[in-house]
Every structure is written in structure tokens, then in C-alpha cells.
Amino acid sequence: MSMRSFPLSKVYGLLETGPVVMLTTAQRDGTTNVMTMSWHTMLDFEPPLIGCVVSNRDYTFDILRKTKECVIAIPTVALAAKVVKVGNISGRTGIDKFEKFGLTPMPAARVKAPLIKECYANLECKVVDTAMVNKYNLFVLEVQKAWIDPARKHPRTIHHMGNGVFMVAGRTIKLPSKMK
Amino acid sequence: MSMRSFPLSKVYGLLETGPVVMLTTAQRDGTTNVMTMSWHTMLDFEPPLIGCVVSNRDYTFDILRKTKECVIAIPTVALAAKVVKVGNISGRTGIDKFEKFGLTPMPAARVKAPLIKECYANLECKVVDTAMVNKYNLFVLEVQKAWIDPARKHPRTIHHMGNGVFMVAGRTIKLPSKMK
Numbered sequence: 001m002s003m004r005s006f007p008l009s010k011v012y013g014l015l016e017t018g019p020v021v022m023l024t025t026a027q028r029d030g031t032t033n034v035m036t037m038s039w040h041t042m043l044d045f046e047p048p049l050i051g052c053v054v055s056n057r058d059y060t061f062d063i064l065r066k067t068k069e070c071v072i073a074i075p076t077v078a079l080a081a082k083v084v085k086v087g088n089i090s091g092r093t094g095i096d097k098f099e100k101f102g103l104t105p106m107p108a109a110r111v112k113a114p115l116i117k118e119c120y121a122n123l124e125c126k127v128v129d130t131a132m133v134n135k136y137n138l139f140v141l142e143v144q145k146a147w148i149d150p151a152r153k154h155p156r157t158i159h160h161m162g163n164g165v166f167m168v169a170g171r172t173i174k175l176p177s178k179m180k
Numbered sequence: 181m182s183m184r185s186f187p188l189s190k191v192y193g194l195l196e197t198g199p200v201v202m203l204t205t206a207q208r209d210g211t212t213n214v215m216t217m218s219w220h221t222m223l224d225f226e227p228p229l230i231g232c233v234v235s236n237r238d239y240t241f242d243i244l245r246k247t248k249e250c251v252i253a254i255p256t257v258a259l260a261a262k263v264v265k266v267g268n269i270s271g272r273t274g275i276d277k278f279e280k281f282g283l284t285p286m287p288a289a290r291v292k293a294p295l296i297k298e299c300y301a302n303l304e305c306k307v308v309d310t311a312m313v314n315k316y317n318l319f320v321l322e323v324q325k326a327w328i329d330p331a332r333k334h335p336r337t338i339h340h341m342g343n344g345v346f347m348v349a350g351r352t353i354k355l356p357s358k359m360k
Contacts (some may be wrong), residue, residue, distance in 0.1 A: 010342065012342060013340075013341045013342030013343070013345075016198065016218045016219060016339075016340050016341070016342070017198050017339035017340065017341055017347050018196065018197050018198010018199070018339060019198070036359070038196045038222075038359070039196060039221045039222045039223070040221055041219045041220055041221035041231060041232075041233065042218075042219045042233070043219070043233060043316050043317075043318065044316070049316070051221060051231060051316070051318065052221070053221065053222070053223060077353070080353065080355060081355060084355040084356065084357045084359075087357060087358070087359050088356075088357065088358045088359075129315075131312075132311075132312060135309075136223050136224070136229070136231070136320070137223075138223065138231065140316070156350070157347075158353075159196075159197035159198060159339075159349070160193075160196050160197065160357075160359065161193045161196070161197055161352065162190065162192060162193030162196070162360065163193070163357070163359075163360065164354055164355050164356060164357030164358075164359065165193075165352055165353070165354050166352065166353050166354075166355060167197050167337075167349045167350065167351075167352050168350045168351050168352070168353060169339070169347045169349075169350055170336070170347065170348045170349055170350025170351070171347075171348050171350070172341065172345055172346065172347050172348070173257070173260065173338075173345070173346050173348060174344055174345050174346075175260060175261060175264040175344050175346060176264065176268075176344060177264045177267060177268065177340075177343070177344030178267070178268045178344075179216070179218070179264075179267050179268075179340065179343075179344065180342065180343065
């Protein structure tokens with residue numbers, strides 16, 4: 001895919017439909033990891049703020065708290081099998097999930113965590129608030145830079161319904177909403 | 181629709197796909213209101229905790245802070261036009277949106293806020309944490325009782341993509357995920 005810079009003011013539209021995303025991190029020694037995540041919400045439009053839950057049982061939890069950086073990569077249904085495999089195995093095993101599952105890490109502009117080439121959108125994020133981490137595992141992220149594949153006009157995102165059942169994004173409709 | 185009690189342990193599956201929902205409230209004098217909301221995430225499985233953003237510009241904001249109760253009602257695409265209308269007008273106008281838009285309020289079991297008969301699922305919620313309200317307009321809700329229409333096997337939920345464009349839930353796929 002080719003990636004084009006995407007306006008921060010439009011990022012909310014990528015996430016508020018509730019897609020399953022992958023979250024990448026990089027440690028100081030350059031080791032990268034990727035996990036799968038479904039619990040996130042927009043918190044503000046611009047700069048885009050995201051609240052996301054990363055369980056304290058996840059390998060990513062400590063890395064995110066320490067490095068305060070990540071990339072949120074949004075896959076489509078074409079990647080669904082890989083997304084599930086990424087979610088089934090912990091980075092604690094030492095396995096390079098990018099290599100094992102054929103995901104291509106790419107350098108980001110503002111953070112050390114990698115973009116994922118196969119994803120239709122990538123959001124470079126800094127952790128800006130950890131006050132809710134102890135109680136809810138809730139990290140507040142600010143999107144600093146966003147990328148999108150301009151060729152994908154109707155990305156078929158996937159949406160977890162529990163226990164491995166995923167809804168695939170269907171048709172779109174336009175209604176006279178005043179909502180931003 | 182008929183409504184059947186729905187196990188709290190399964191509530192996360194209703195919300196983590198990111199549907200547009202309606203949020204109802206009731207004031208002490210019995211006045212009810214309903215708003216449209218897209219920014220929410222699960223925070224915990226059981227009891228089900230939800231984080232949701234209600235703007236301090238919304239009429240519901242003060243009511244929610246005072247009454248600490250609400251119902252989250254999940255509509256399908258059949259209600260999309262009404263959902264948009266609910267979102268386009270403020271309760272501050274004094275209009276009874278239930279009556280105006282043909283939504284039927286029904287008594288809830290644990291809260292004074294009404295269920296919406298036409299929605300395929302309804303979640304009775306108490307506000308359990310307001311610590312993040314001042315900074316992020318983020319309310320933490322605990323679902324106390326859940327209802328679902330057992331007849332709807334494949335509810336076509338709607339998912340906001342920004343500016344009145346909505347994705348309609350498409351097909352479902354089952355993958356060998358270890359995710360709950």
C-alpha cells in the first residue's frame with residue numbers, strides 16, 4: 001500500500017465506528033511488538049484524543065507505560081486471520097509477531113513504534129495521560145500523525161462481537177446529521 | 181418487540197463493535213430525554229463497565245451528573261433516521277423527543293431512565309465514577325440490568341463515520357480467537 005498523510009481533524013471518523021485495531025510498540029533496544037485491541041473510544045476531536053484499554057495482563061501494558069508511545073493500526077477483513085493470530089499469542093513468548101504473521105513494520109515519523117504496512121490506516125500516538133491506568137487500564141493517547149491508504153475507499157473493517165465472532169463493515173448510508 | 185433479560189457477562193459483545201447508541205435520562209420530576217452517542221468503550225467485562233463521552237455542551241450532561249442513572253439503548257438501521265433526528269435537536273428546547281420521533285419509552289427495572297421499546301437492546305446503567313468528567317467528559321457506567329430482543333439474531337447496528345455517514349453492520353465471520 002501507499003500511505004498518505006491524513007488530516008488529524010478527520011481521525012475520529014476512522015475510530016468511532018469501533019474497529020478492531022492492532023497496537024504496536026517499540027522498546028528502547030528496538031524490539032517491537034504488536035497486540036490486538038477492541039476497547040477504545042475517541043475522547044476529543046482535535047488534537048485527536050483516544051482512550052484505550054490495555055490489560056495489565058498484556059505484555060504491551062508495561063511497555064506502553066514506560067515508552068509512552070504506540071501506533072494504532074487499523075486492519076480490514078483481508079487481514080482478519082492475522083489479526084486474530086496476533087491476539088492469540090503474547091509478546092512475552094519472545095516471538096517476533098511481525099515476522100511470524102507476515103506483517104511489515106515501517107518506520108513512523110513521530111514515534112519509535114512501527115506502522116504496519118498492510119493496514120489501511122496508521123495513527124502515531126503519544127500517551128498523554130496515565131491517571132486512569134491503575135484503576136481501569138485506560139490510557140489516553142494523542143494522535144500526532146495519521147496515515148491512510150488513499151486507494152481504499154470502502155475499507156471493510158472488522159468489529160469484535162465476542163468469542164471470535166466478528167462483524168464485517170457493510171454498506172454505508174448518508175443521513176442529514178448535524179453530528180460532526 | 182419483546183424484551184428478554186440478557187446476561188451481564190455477555191454485554192461487552194453488544195458494545196465493543198462500536199454501534200451508535202441512544203442514551204436516555206429521567207429527571208426527578210419525571211421529565212425524560214434522549215440523546216445520540218458514538219463515543220463509548222467497554223472498560224470491564226463483569227460487572228460490565230462502560231466509559232462514555234457526553235459533552236458538557238449536551239443537555240444530558242448535567243442530568244447525568246445529577247441523577248447518576250441512564251439507559252443505553254442500541255438501535256438498528258431501521259431506526260437510523262430517528263436516531264439522527266434525536267441527535268440533531270437538544271433536549272434544552274423542551275421538546276419531548278420520544279413523542280416527536282415516535283420512540284416508545286418503557287419503564288426500566290433498576291433506574292428511572294426509560295428503555296426504548298424500538299431498540300433491540302437496552303442497558304440500565306448507574307454512573308459509578310465521575311473523576312474523569314471534568315477533564316474528558318468521560319462518565320464511567322456500570323450496567324446493572326440488560327435487555328435484548330431475542331428475535332433479532334443479526335441486528336444491523338449503525339456505526340458513525342463522521343458527518344452523517346454511517347456504516348451498517350454487515351456479515352459476520354467466526355475466527356479461532358482466544359479473545360473473550
